[in-house]
Amino acid sequence: MTMTELTSDSSLTAVADLAAQLRVDSVRSSTSAGSGHPTSSMSAADLLAVLMTRYLRYDWTDPHEPGNDHLIFSKGHASPLLYAVFKAAGVVTDEELMTGYRRFGQRLEGHPTPVLPWVDVATGSLGQGLPDGVGVALAGKYLEWRPYRVWVLCGDSELAEGSIWEALDKASHYKLSNLVAMMDINRLGQSGPTDLGWDLDAYARRFEAFGARVLVIDGHDLAAIDSALAEAGEAAGEQPTVILARTIKGRGFTEVEDKEGWHGRPFPPDMAERAIAELGGVRNLMVRGPRPEPVPAGQTEAGPAKAAPATPSYPVGEKVATRKAYGDALVALGAADPTIVALDGEVKNSTFALEFAQAYPARYFEMFIAEQQLVAAATGMAARGYKPFASTFAAFFTRAYDFIRMGAISGANLRLAGSHAGVEIGADGPSQMALEDLAMMRAVHGSTVLYPADGTSTAALVEAMAGTPGISYLRTTRGAYPGLYPAGESFPIGGAKVLRSSDHDDVTLIGAGVTLHECLDAATTLAAEGITARVIDCYSIKPVDTATLTAAAEATSGRVVVAEDHHPEGGLGSAVTGALLAAGQKDLSVAHLAVREMPGSGTGTELLAWAGIDAGHIAAAARRLTGTH
């Protein structure tokens, strides 16, 4: 098979040939797989052909080359086009394209994920690739100081997602001139025309109002694309660039061009044959586009680590809020590790991310009240090797659940810290009370869920999070509670602490965070009544310490009280009972105390009592289990 090689000097005629190849390969791979989105790929093929030949600075032999540009398909369903690009770049074979796409056990998945080394972030939930790209561009401009550009291909349907506008807002706020969003305005969504159709003026007004430089082009005019990409790629000025490309869905195959009913449908073999014929047949052009700019020596290095200060600890018995310990610990971590960065959703004085922002202003990113962008920016930075800690009220991470879920698919190492959990917060009322966060975070694939009860354990766990892969989540408490552990105590992820125990314990009391303090108080009350309680600090909710839990259940004839400041479903109680049952524990008698009604305002103390999760209710449950009530 002869291959023609294109370089950045190749003519636009040659580029047109490449564009036809990208379309043909999109048709072929999706027809071979029996599913996929050929028409959504064909609309953007000209943009990608010009980009990869002339502007994308990329060393295809080394996806980890630090100077590489980044290419993100926010419209992840156009994966046939992306994989056709990979074939043209020589990193995926035609055979893999034709036998691997959307097949079991293969890497060319229905929507791109970083299983492929040229993919930074998983996409497929629309409106996420651009926010993630903002994170990559923030890293490039403010952390790495590298000249790479971030090219993001968006569909027009996804411009209805609010997250796109959060991304643009932050891109202009942070003057991300290294970010280019290519909008493939093909007018047709999945089930009908888009809201704005081909009203490119309307789009232009929106993007300009959000601070972007906007270039409007015919997305099938190679010369127009070429000059727009040239201008965009200069990364001059202080604005992100938005290229509004008017395109035709299914472009290149007249039977389907601009027709409804062809979203997400591969062509049947006979149609595919006609499409390929109309597009001039199968090609095997190879592209050697521009190389990445050399990274000047010294420019790629993060600042040297300072002498690492000790992880903070707090005197036993002295009151400190775990959210405060989070801030303190983050500052200590930041000194030791220059790749630690912090982001917050404009509540940094409440989450105590403020301490990090003051200590390392160059590594703090204010995301304002935009939790989706908060998590997406962290995802983009994580893709560049940084260790982002993103914080907001625990309740408001619910706003970003789709981004957290997709972060897990990206394999991103994200550290999330949610403050003000549960009814304990008191007067602000239920809108500010995280009561679903443990369930939400536990259900994320590969996640780690931590909920410490005192300052010393919080600080140790924040340090542990820095070395924890995947999505880790720390739940912190609003109020200040007494220190429980001496300095130097270790808190491995997956562990638990037995705070009270004897050889003749009658019942096990399990708490985490605020309810651990209630468990301890209950144990004191019970002791006075002759009931001996084992008390467990289940600070690691996922993974949970099955050995400690089963030993306790064994020792206390299966009598277990679990108390949590969370709805009954999916949280601490669920983690504990699930672990006990999975370990084969028999004869369990579990009292599960949780927040079962809708709270209102009040003091934390009033609300813990109202919810039935305070020391009094824990003691009462223990009495019931031990038959002494």
Add this chain to the structure above:
Amino acid sequence: MTMTELTSDSSLTAVADLAAQLRVDSVRSSTSAGSGHPTSSMSAADLLAVLMTRYLRYDWTDPHEPGNDHLIFSKGHASPLLYAVFKAAGVVTDEELMTGYRRFGQRLEGHPTPVLPWVDVATGSLGQGLPDGVGVALAGKYLEWRPYRVWVLCGDSELAEGSIWEALDKASHYKLSNLVAMMDINRLGQSGPTDLGWDLDAYARRFEAFGARVLVIDGHDLAAIDSALAEAGEAAGEQPTVILARTIKGRGFTEVEDKEGWHGRPFPPDMAERAIAELGGVRNLMVRGPRPEPVPAGQTEAGPAKAAPATPSYPVGEKVATRKAYGDALVALGAADPTIVALDGEVKNSTFALEFAQAYPARYFEMFIAEQQLVAAATGMAARGYKPFASTFAAFFTRAYDFIRMGAISGANLRLAGSHAGVEIGADGPSQMALEDLAMMRAVHGSTVLYPADGTSTAALVEAMAGTPGISYLRTTRGAYPGLYPAGESFPIGGAKVLRSSDHDDVTLIGAGVTLHECLDAATTLAAEGITARVIDCYSIKPVDTATLTAAAEATSGRVVVAEDHHPEGGLGSAVTGALLAAGQKDLSVAHLAVREMPGSGTGTELLAWAGIDAGHIAAAARRLTGTH
């Protein structure tokens, strides 16, 4: 105590006096409570004083009067101002304001909820009141055909939330001239200045680009406010109105005006005293503003119900996708009940909401790819007494989790239908696979979670959802599976079906949705080996049928296999084991089969096998439990 009454004819001097009262009362209530947001209330007091005196058409004696305007505080933390308005309207006493605000067991919660009859929707998670208001305005314009207006007070910090732009996009798309958003641009957020500060031009460009009529005013100039509200309230034209009001945080108390560090902080008593003195002391003005417009006879009636067609059913053994049955059932429901409405996130051909859209185009609302607005619009419509069914891919409801959570706090009756659940969807890959949705939805307060396995049960459950209060969620499956139940079978919420049983069952197999079919196949395999399995269709995951589960566990010596197409945390397995333990079931031997690794693409069959949740793995687990492997 003498009271002066203001009417819409009162002078602006009198209105200024009212504005001072609103400020004074905001200071007093928050200081008395020891928490709250006086300065965020003071910036908007002039807007509210003019609005309630001259423009808000509202019968305070009857919050259910159908012609009433609607007042939504999207900046819910300005609750002191809202409650001061209620005092001036005569519906909350000064005593309640001073002793009830933010107190335990009281209705003047930290952030407003519909516990108060003049509040349509709960706010406090920022960026939600405006999207909810879009839902109310949609109901007013397209369902009720009533002349009421929807006035929404937004803060400037929340304009960073993407959901605000989703709301504006839909407000202009649907030409909601009955919607007025009043933007309180006071420049200061919680922890620092906002992104755009007082750049009202920048805001104006954004809102104009999103299709709103924009009026820029000094938010403390009563005459300017008056003419802007007059213009906005005319609800002429086809655009929503945005009033950009330049304001000063803490306005009226010079010690704190425009100063950082005063967000969410009540004044200490001595400062409060000085503030009240500077504002001219305590007042008790009463306001009798405009009355609602009379609703013309006949205009308020929903169309008459047609003869109700039977709930669809499907032949036993014939394959149908549950998502298709959802669409069919919704059409049947829509004929019987004119208050049923449907909304979808631009995947209506996949969720089969398309059937409803085609049958009742006037009651279908396309929300495009904006899941937050999808749920918010449903919340607003529910607040007006409609029965919205909102659908999208199950995975994409994660995008709206904060809105679902807040919907529960609103007490909204929302019906959500999520299609394409689990690895069963196959080739599209993990971004499209809901694997956290059961955990997420179970953790919502008061929720109902349903997951039927065939068409007949789906249709029955859709009908049941119409009569179910709170947040109900239906999980549907992509593929078609054989009908299991005859027409007329009943499926109560909270029930389960025993599909195979005998007097000598060895093991219980529990499935829902796709895994129920796998359980049935496993039972057949096991029967041939002499192992008798009881098979349970746990179609109601919350509430779960404890009686049926415990009877089965009892009958099978505690041997239970649960299989779910979901991550292991918080889903079907958690519901089942939680119920068994809560019922005091002893000696459980549970095999919990769930999706424990990150899936890729493949066929549904391949992926069910890969995940270990297909018939083969269920049978193997049963063999292990029965000691016959």
